[in-house]
Amino acid sequence: MANRFFTTLRKDDGSWALISPDGSEFFSLGVNCVYFPDNLSIDNIQSYGGGSEWYQRFADRKLEQIKEYGFNTLAAWHEKYYWGDPTPKTVELSLSRLAAKVNTDWGVGFPDVFCESFAFSIHRVLCDHFYGQGAVLKDDPALIGYFTDNELHWWGQGGHWGMNEPAKGAVQTNLVLDYIALPATAAGKRKWVSFIEGRYGTVDRLNEAWNSEYWEFNDLLGVSMYTADTEQYEQDKLDFLRLIADTYYKTTSELLRQYDPNHLIMGCRLVGASTPEVVLEAMAPYVDVVSLNFYTRYFPGKWLTKVSEITGKPVMIGEFSMCAGRQAGYLNSTNGAQNATVRDQKRRAELYAKFVQEAAELPACVGAHWFALYDYGRDRHGLIGNYGLLQMNDEPWEEFVEAVTASNRGLNAAPAAAKPIG
Template structure:
């Protein structure tokens, strides 16, 4: 069995499948059963609609696959149903390596892991086992599996930073994440790693005091302090270097453990969000990932930033989330998260925005795909709310939007790789 790889053809980056056919990824995120995600928000009975308790879920899944293919998509993006594992359809999988690790902050309810804590490696192993246990056997044998994301939207800019849309501003050198490590208690591995890092830079506490213009009695004093008396420029240089250590530990650990479970598939990164990831992190990241994956909620793309990052990393980009949401006209007076930045007036305008965005992305020779968020609208009062979907909460298609998306996707694939949507799914059977 062959595996997807990254290559170039006629001056542009592309995926190439196991048979060496060029592939440009147009995906949909969250092709999953929405019943439990948005309880009490739909009037349609999906169990009854798709044939009763015995077979309804399989029929639902087959119909959603047919629909996404009819709209010109050729990839199941992150967070799709495990029902599809083993069927040969191109797909990407997010493992969420940091899910169970101790955190240095709790931004957006996700938080950034203390990568120096033993719980970090344990979290990665637990997430891997959850992914590859039982149905994961089919995933490992799936010829359509493109690769894995190790996390989603890690906040490399820290609590005090900004994720950025089209202009990173100071984000190129943002060290607020290091401030989060410095704020940890003295017994936290992340705080101890920081102080050990500082000690490596100075032979004695007197040397540190001269460099910092400080008066500390012992290096261990730094364990119990969250705000330092120190020359700003000297401290910032140290913080930037330590941010590199954080990134090195994150990518080295996640990559090593991922390769224990699957050494063959592409490493699709940690799904950055916006332009806020500092340059030092990108310099480390390039040594481990095959693709720079990033989520954008904007009407265009940060072209200068993307060009700079591509020159720095020599890696292709994939836009792993984007969306445009009608507000009032789709019944959403209240919207959360990314939807707030991309509200449009109606479904026709959604289609126009979709076309403009994916064509802009496809015009960049280092972009290998765009993944739409998401299959369904969200109306969960404890989570997302907004007209993200190709389908509403009652499993009804936004026909005007979806029809134009299908036209756009078809033309785009024809232009880039000469056509080609989703292949026919195959049934997976265990070996005897």
């Protein structure tokens, strides 16, 4: 049945599908970062004809290219120039970007969801979006939905993000330790102490449960670690993590729905396989699709199936990539490229084909988005690596792109996959 906007459907056999506004099933094959990159030279720019219209010719050509390669979605961080275009698209909002942080992991940090700056940040971002250029998206049937943030580290500072199952040795409640380490004036620290006081009522009961010797609950405010070594203390941290997650997802979803009640909410692009299960349980009522980013040579079907089972929602790969290192001239690749480095372009092509085929076959999966359009050599985030369909000189990696095109077109021709754009 046709709907005005993209929706999700759980079919009779238990599998999931995105349903496009025309009522057809749609498997989202996307490309991240379809934009004018830092790496292009002046000569590259001039190759689009110069003058004031060069950018339009550039942007039109990039959209044409990803269609030629068999992709059907503009994934996160594409040019706003494409907003209003009938191409299916997703948008990452970074709702917590202005909020106070409880850590600075990866230079981004995790928001203090109990601080008033968190809700303020969401409103500020949504006002900028919906009363700026993003206003065109509110009623756009081609918009699949929104990612609320990107790669929040639910395992806390310094954790491991895993590949196809939780990283061995990862501590589920490290994020709570980051909250505990906050100063006494921080909203998150005060929330933790009030949570503990509400749970135990008296400090004597707390001391008995934690094997501690505190005089009053306020003693917990001024220190960053506790003399607590019991299973009950671990359970308290786990339950507080659930509260953090419920607060994050409830606040982001309710405020986003105030501004746009129509489009899908697709989570915060979880990183790898180490998100604690209590976080997955807490997000379930608030998201339509669970998004996850993976940098691994192999499709993480085991973990994605588990995530879908826990949440009762479909899953989407928000980012994946395989990168040739030395063969492509990248000896010091950074971030995800280090976890997905392969020998050469032929191997990239083989693994890409296997990855997207397994994604399309997984009953829970409704899309897979490649990172990225271009290689990275000196962008503002410091990324280095052979992430791209295109080289930094604006030329495609021919062997890789030919194989990607064949894989994508094969999926687009399948009965349960998307029809090609255009």
